[in-house]
Every structure is written in C-alpha cells, then in structure tokens.
Amino acid sequence: MTEFRLGSKARDAGYRLAGFDTIGSTNSEALAAAAAGDPGGIWFAALQQTAGRGRRGREWHSPSGNLAASLMVIPDASPEQIATLGFVAGVALNSGLSSILPGGMVRIGIDGADGADGRSRIALKWPNDVLADGAKLAGILLEAAKTPDGRQAVIVGIGVNVVAAPEGVPYPATSLKALGIERSAEDVFEALSDAWVGAFGLWNDGKGVSAILERWRHSAAGIGAPVAISQDGIVRRGIFETIDSSGRLIIRDDDGARHPITAGDVHFGATASARS
Numbered sequence: 001m002t003e004f005r006l007g008s009k010a011r012d013a014g015y016r017l018a019g020f021d022t023i024g025s026t027n028s029e030a031l032a033a034a035a036a037g038d039p040g041g042i043w044f045a046a047l048q049q050t051a052g053r054g055r056r057g058r059e060w061h062s063p064s065g066n067l068a069a070s071l072m073v074i075p076d077a078s079p080e081q082i083a084t085l086g087f088v089a090g091v092a093l094n095s096g097l098s099s100i101l102p103g104g105m106v107r108i109g110i111d112g113a114d115g116a117d118g119r120s121r122i123a124l125k126w127p128n129d130v131l132a133d134g135a136k137l138a139g140i141l142l143e144a145a146k147t148p149d150g151r152q153a154v155i156v157g158i159g160v161n162v163v164a165a166p167e168g169v170p171y172p173a174t175s176l177k178a179l180g181i182e183r184s185a186e187d188v189f190e191a192l193s194d195a196w197v198g199a200f201g202l203w204n205d206g207k208g209v210s211a212i213l214e215r216w217r218h219s220a221a222g223i224g225a226p227v228a229i230s231q232d233g234i235v236r237r238g239i240f241e242t243i244d245s246s247g248r249l250i251i252r253d254d255d256g257a258r259h260p261i262t263a264g265d266v267h268f269g270a271t272a273s274a275r276s
Contacts, residue, residue, distance in 0.1 A: 003186050004045045007194030015071075015193065016042040024051040026070035027143055027157040033072050034145040034153035040074035045189050049159075065163035066175075067185035069192065071156045073200075074147060081206025082144075082154055084247050087216045088203045089140045089156050089196075090124045094219045096195035097130065097138070097160075098122050100183050123221035126240075126249045126266055130160075131221050134268075135174035137161055160188050170265065210245065217243060222268040227251055229264035236261070240268075 004019030023029060023046040030044050048064040075082060101121065123131045128140035141157040162185045165173035176183055202208045202215075217223065220243070227240035229251065238251035241258065249261040 002045075002047055005186065005190055006043070007190045007197075009197045010043075010193035013197045014041060015197075017193075018042065018044050020044070020046040022046065022048045022050065022064070023068070025049055026068045027141065027155050030070040030072040030155040030157075031143060031145050034074075034147055034155070037148045038072060040072055040153060043069060043071050043189075043193060045069040045185075047185050063164050065185060067158070067160040067162050067188050067192075069158045069160075069189055071158075071196065072153055073156065074151050074153050075205050077206035079152070080246070081209060082152065083142075084206070084209050084212065085154055085156055085203070086128045086140050086142050087212050087247055088199045089142075089158060090128065090130065091202075091212055091215045091219075092192060092196040092199040093130050093138055093140070093158060093160075094122055094124055095199065096188070096191035096193075097132075099195070100187060100191050101181065122219070124216055124219045125221045126243060127247070127263070129171075132174055132176075132179055134221070135165075135172040136169075137165075137174055137176070158192065160185070160192075162188055171267070213243060213245065213247060222266075225268055228267045229261050230267075231261075231264040236264075 002019045002021050004017060006015055006017050018029070026044040026046050026049065033042060046068045048066070049068045121132060125131050125136070129136050130138035138158065138160040143155040143157065145153045145155065147153050161173060161175035162183070163175055163177045165175040165178060199212065203212050222240045223242065225240060226237065228235050228237045229249070236251065236259065238253040238259065241250045241252050244250055244260060249266070251259050251261060253259065
C-alpha cells in the first residue's frame with residue numbers, strides 16, 4: 001500500500017490528501033472533486049497513472065514508482081493571475097526537488113540548459129517543465145473547472161519521473177533514479193507539499209505574481225542563450241531574453257526585435273542554434 005504523507009507545513013496549513021497505488025488520472029480525480037463541491041486544498045497522489053495526460057492532450061507516461069500528483073485549489077484571483085499558477089508550481093517543484101538532492105551533486109546541465117547561475121542541476125524550463133542536467137524530470141499541467149456555486153477551481157497537475165523516464169520523446173527525459181538519487185515518490189511528494197505552501201503563500205491570490213516570476217527567473221534554464229520555439233510547425237529562433245510580467249517568454253531575434261511568446265515547444269543550446 002502507498003504511504004503518501006503530507007509535509008508538516010502542508011498539514012498545518014490545512015491541506016488534505018488522497019493517496020493511491022494506481023489511478024486513471026489524478027487530474028481527473030481532482031476535477032471530479034471540484035464538480036462535487038469540494039472546498040479545495042486537496043491533493044490526489046498516485047504511484048502509477050493508467051490514463052495520464054500532459055500539455056496539448058499528449059499522453060503522460062507514468063509507470064509504477066513515479067509520482068503523479070494533482071492539487072485542487074479555488075483561488076480568489078482574476079483569470080490572468082490564475083494562469084500564472086503554473087509558475088507557482090514550478091517554483092514549488094524546484095524548491096522541493098532541490099531539498100531532497102544529496103549534497104555535492106550540483107553541476108552544469110547539458111544542452112546549454114543550465115540554471116541562471118550557471119551551476120544549478122535543477123532548472124525550470126518555460127512554460128511548465130523542470131529539468132535535471134538539461135533533461136525533463138517533471139511536468140506541470142493546469143486545468144480549470146467550475147464548482148457548483150460558480151467559482152473557478154484550478155487543478156495543478158504535477159508528474160515527476162522518480163524511477164523511470166519515457167524514451168523516444170521529442171525532448172530528452174530523465175529520472176531521479178537515472179541521476180543516482182534513490183528517493184521514493186512518497187518522499188518527493190512530501191517535499192513538494194511543503195514547498196507548495198511557501199510558493200502559494202508568496203503568490204497570495206495573485207497579489208505576489210511578480211515575486212513568483214522573479215523566483216522562477218532565478219532558476220530558469222537558458223536565459224541569455226539561443227532558443228527555438230516551435231508553434232504549429234513554425235520555428236522561431238532567437239535569444240531567450242526573459243519572461244515578462246505576464247509570464248510570456250521574450251526572445252530577441254537577429255535584428256534585435258523582441259517577440260513575446262505565449263505558447264510553444266522550447267529547445268535550447270545546439271538544437272536551438274541549428275538551422276533547417
């Protein structure tokens with residue numbers, strides 16, 4: 001049986017938890033809770049998903065031993081502010097994962113995707129991924145639903161490759177086990193649940209968006225380096241300059257023009273520099 005547990009900060013903050021060995025989709029469970037009138041602040045965590053999904057309807061591979069977790073919250077914020085909850089989750093994941101890395105295991109990431117300080121083993125990849133040594137370690141998916149009383153519920157879905165990573169995917173993937181880190185999905189979830197409390201508190205129903213974005217930038221992969229964004233078959237290349245106050249990726253092209261990007265698949269380093 002699974003032994004998922006909330007961290008002490010999460011328990012003190014009143015979060016609740018439903019843990020599973022196997023589930024179809026933790027996001028689906030959280031959506032159902034919202035539709036049933038749950039007041040929010042509840043995590044759904046599982047060791048395996050059989051019907052997980054990622055961004056743009058893609059399948060999310062989650063074999064037994066990896067972490068699938070979804071949090072349902074009902075924030076008192078505008079739709080524009082709610083859209084930045086993915087950055088809150090990224091900051092929380094970065095903090096939680098970093099807290100369980102063994103000491104002395106920090107090095108530059110591969111493919112030019114190291115952190116802004118040039119040393120971080122864990123780095124955030126726009127818009128909703130976490131990298132380790134330049135390969136995808138975790139992903140985030142936001143979904144929305146209406147509660148019976150008409151409020152906006154948000155599902156923050158998080159998947160972490162703990163024991164295995166998918167192969168044959170567009171962006172290289174890795175797992176904690178492949179990095180030599182022997183921690184369980186339950187350990188990762190406990191660290192994440194506590195880290196979320198701090199990040200969500202900083203966000204403060206959208207009032208602290210700027211502070212969250214600043215923390216995200218500090219741990220971002222590839223700022224100042226070549227980047228390529230694929231959007232519906234069209235590739236735009238330039239230098240990843242920053243993310244703006246709305247969370248859009250800003251790239252600078254060869255002519256010096258700045259372009260805001262709201263969605264797309266991002267590649268760094270040698271992949272971004274290649275011309276096709």
